Amino acid sequence: xxxxxxxxxxxxxxxxxxxxxxxxxxxxxxxxxxxxxxxxxxxxxxxxxxxxxxxxxxxxxxxxxxxxxxxxxxxxxxxxxxxxxxxxxxxxxxxxxxxxxxxxxxxxxxxxxxxxxxxxxxxxxxxxxxxxxxxxxxxxxxxxxxxxxxxxxxxxxxxxxxxxxxxxxxxxxxxxxxxxxxxxxxxxxxxxxxxxxxxxxxxxxxxxxxxxxxxxxxxxxxxxxxxxxxxxxxxxxxxxxxxxxxxxxxxxxxxxxxxxxxxxxxxxxxxxxxxxxxxxxxxxxxxxxxxxxxxxxxxxxxxxxxxxxxxxxxxxxxxxxxxxxxxxxxxxxxxxxxxxxxxxxxxxxxxxxxxxxxxxxxxxxxxxxxxxxxxxxxxxxxxxxxxxxxxxxxxxxxxxxxxxxxxxxxxxxxxxxxxxxxxxxxxxxxxxxxxxxxxxxxxxxxxxxxxxxxxxxxxxxxxxxxxxxxxxxxxxxxxxxxxxxxxxxxxxxxxxxxxxxxxxxxxxxxxxxxxxxxxxxxxxxxxxxxxxxxxxxxxxxxxxxxxxxxxxxxxxxxxxxxxxxxxxxxxxxxxxxxxxxxxxxxxxxxxxxxxxxxxxxxxxxxxxxxxxxxxxxxxxxxxxxxxxxxxxxxxxxxxxxxxxxxxxxxx
Numbered sequence: 001x002x003x004x005x006x007x008x009x010x011x012x013x014x015x016x017x018x019x020x021x022x023x024x025x026x027x028x029x030x031x032x033x034x035x036x037x038x039x040x041x042x043x044x045x046x047x048x049x050x051x052x053x054x055x056x057x058x059x060x061x062x063x064x065x066x067x068x069x070x071x072x073x074x075x076x077x078x079x080x081x082x083x084x085x086x087x088x089x090x091x092x093x094x095x096x097x098x099x100x101x102x103x104x105x106x107x108x109x110x111x112x113x114x115x116x117x118x119x120x121x122x123x124x125x126x127x128x129x130x131x132x133x134x135x136x137x138x139x140x141x142x143x144x145x146x147x148x149x150x151x152x153x154x155x156x157x158x159x160x161x162x163x164x165x166x167x168x169x170x171x172x173x174x175x176x177x178x179x180x181x182x183x184x185x186x187x188x189x190x191x192x193x194x195x196x197x198x199x200x201x202x203x204x205x206x207x208x209x210x211x212x213x214x215x216x217x218x219x220x221x222x223x224x225x226x227x228x229x230x231x232x233x234x235x236x237x238x239x240x241x242x243x244x245x246x247x248x249x250x251x252x253x254x255x256x257x258x259x260x261x262x263x264x265x266x267x268x269x270x271x272x273x274x275x276x277x278x279x280x281x282x283x284x285x286x287x288x289x290x291x292x293x294x295x296x297x298x299x300x301x302x303x304x305x306x307x308x309x310x311x312x313x314x315x316x317x318x319x320x321x322x323x324x325x326x327x328x329x330x331x332x333x334x335x336x337x338x339x340x341x342x343x344x345x346x347x348x349x350x351x352x353x354x355x356x357x358x359x360x361x362x363x364x365x366x367x368x369x370x371x372x373x374x375x376x377x378x379x380x381x382x383x384x385x386x387x388x389x390x391x392x393x394x395x396x397x398x399x400x401x402x403x404x405x406x407x408x409x410x411x412x413x414x415x416x417x418x419x420x421x422x423x424x425x426x427x428x429x430x431x432x433x434x435x436x437x438x439x440x441x442x443x444x445x446x447x448x449x450x451x452x453x454x455x456x457x458x459x460x461x462x463x464x465x466x467x468x469x470x471x472x473x474x475x476x477x478x479x480x481x482x483x484x485x486x487x488x489x490x491x492x493x494x495x496x497x498x499x500x501x502x503x504x505x506x507x508x509x510x511x512x513x514x515x516x517x518x519x520x521x522x523x524x525x526x527x528x529x530x531x532x533x534x535x536x537x538x539x540x541x542x543x544x545x546x547x548x549x550x551x552x553x554x555x556x557x558x559x560x561x562x563x564x565x566x567x568x569x570x571x572x573x574x575x576x577x578x579x580x581x582x583x584x585x586x587x588x589x590x591x592x593x594x595x596x597x598x599x600x601x602x603x604x605x606x607x608x609x610x611x612x613x614x615x616x617x618x619x620x621x622x623x624x625x626x627x628x629x630x631x632x633x634x635x636x637x638x639x640x641x642x643x644x645x646x647x648x649x650x651x
Contacts (some may be wrong), residue, residue, distance in 0.1 A: 021090030022208040028093035030147040035080040038144035039073035049133045057121035065114050104151040108158040134163045135182045146193045160186045217291040220276035228290035235300050236350035246343045247304035248357040253295035255334040270327045278320045304342050307374045314338035314372020337365045341375035389442045398455045405622035409615045419472035422460040423622050449478045461498035463625040474506045482524040506534035529554045562596025569605035579609040
């Protein structure tokens with residue numbers, strides 16, 4: 001084995017780094033800059049020595065041979081100048097550098113034979129010019145070829161080897177001395193070149209490693225956000241050029257936040273790693289999978305076949321995410337939602353492709369969490385409609401166009417109205433009646449929701465002033481409304497100015513608001529509690545932070561979502577969930593309102609389960625401010641509850 005070691009080293013010195021594509025590309029780019037200059041130097045030096053021998057050497061040696069060498073140099077220079085404009089790949093770099101190595105041998109031999117052929121012509125000065133030409137030119141070539149070690153070594157050995165042998169055998173002491181000096185200088189230059197090449201290689205390797213780390217998610221080992229968007233742009237460009245389809249998919253975990261809160265970030269990190277491993281195993285070779293950050297992942301499908309195939313892939317991912325994850329002695333149960341968009345069917349740019357996939361994801365999370373959604377023409381229409389809503393909101397007269405309607409909250413066994421929930425309505429001159437679930441989301445996105453909240457709260461407080469003191473107002477707040485204590489102070493100031501007792505008001509917040517910025521929201525809710533307002537957790541049970549945050553926030557009430565109530569009299573599991581949530585609320589000294597009661601059967605089941613407060617279409621749809629006064633007037637005789645409520649139609 002030791003005998004082969006020098007041979008291996010020599011082989012390595014004479015080889016290009018085929019196993020290192022990054023280094024190959026770097027060498028190619030350096031060569032593309034330097035080679036035209038090297039050929040220019042060769043051309044100038046060649047004509048200089050040809051000129052000095054013009055009167056003494058044959059015409060073929062001073063004109064035709066230099067012309068031929070100049071043509072070869074010019075052609076190679078133009079080739080390298082064109083190479084600067086092409087997209088460099090490892091294959092192109094390897095092929096070009098390998099060819100350059102062989103051409104370097106031929107060119108070195110040609111110039112050496114020609115130069116030494118001139119030596120016998122002319123006097124001592126002309127002969128010295130030949131020696132100087134060969135010595136100085138090879139030094140310049142070594143510098144020019146230092147990024148391609150095999151070529152530099154080959155040229156040096158051929159030119160200087162021939163030069164040293166030729167002049168040592170010349171019989172002239174001066175030329176012998178020049179040969180020895182040139183050999184020493186060449187050896188030193190080669191050592192310098194090898195050291196430079198080593199440092200160049202280390203630098204390129206370090207840059208490649210830094211680039212790899214910059215595009216790598218350090219936790220999961222997957223490509224990161226930066227790498228994903230780079231690949232998205234490349235994939236999009238390729239799809240446009242080749243006329244193929246490209247799908248982008250975004251995966252968001254459901255129920256991951258409590259994992260960190262309850263079990264700690266160490267467990268959460270391990271869960272993310274397991275999630276990455278599971279999804280990666282499902283990805284075919286044409287799927288590029290990355291982690292965008294937090295609990296969000298993304299993929300690119302470069303050969304997207306059909307909507308059905310994408311939905312099947314998405315559902316497969318959702319199914320594997322629903323499987324329990326065991327970390328040590330802890331079993332974690334989460335799920336995930338997936339959104340897809342396809343070029344060119346849905347999007348015309350790479351940016352649109354990602355944003356439409358994101359839209360599909362969050363549309364799915366709002367409407368059927370834990371499943372896959374593929375962007376469609378319906379979503380495109382929704383985006384255009386949202387854009388019209390956004391434009392209309394920007395110019396809307398909120399005080400004139402916005403109104404508030406009210407839905408009663410009933411104490412079940414007494415039949416007494418204890419509160420009204422204020423609900424936003426928007427009547428636009430051209431858009432007509434805009435659904436609140438649409439315009440509120442848009443207002444949140446464009447930063448108008450705080451202004452909207454203040455207008456609606458002021459209108460609701462005007463109506464509340466007309467009610468008996470025993471009737472409470474329930475009012476919904478956006479996560480943005482709780483984003484700072486200053487915004488909460490503005491709401492409190494509105495209440496104080498209205499003259500309504502703050503203890504008559506319950507502010508409803510969603511679980512999403514709790515997890516966006518838990519510390520700020522906690523401070524905001526405590527600020528509301530300090531002035532006497534109640535704080536209700538809306539849609540309880542539909543999110544993923546309920547149990548982990550019930551004890552952390554100063555809540556006074558929870559509202560059980562309609563999804564648990566529907567047909568609870570026929571679905572034992574729903575009945576048990578509602579009964580358990582009611583018991584939980586009692587144990588924590590929280591009031592509990594059950595939303596979405598629409599039938600007598602559901603109401604009876606709720607009574608049996610121990611429900612005390614309810615809200616729903618069975619009692620009343622949302623009604624106008626004036627209708628609330630009529631209803632309260634007729635409700636003085638609580639025995640006429642159903643008859644009184646039946647008179648009022650929704651607004």
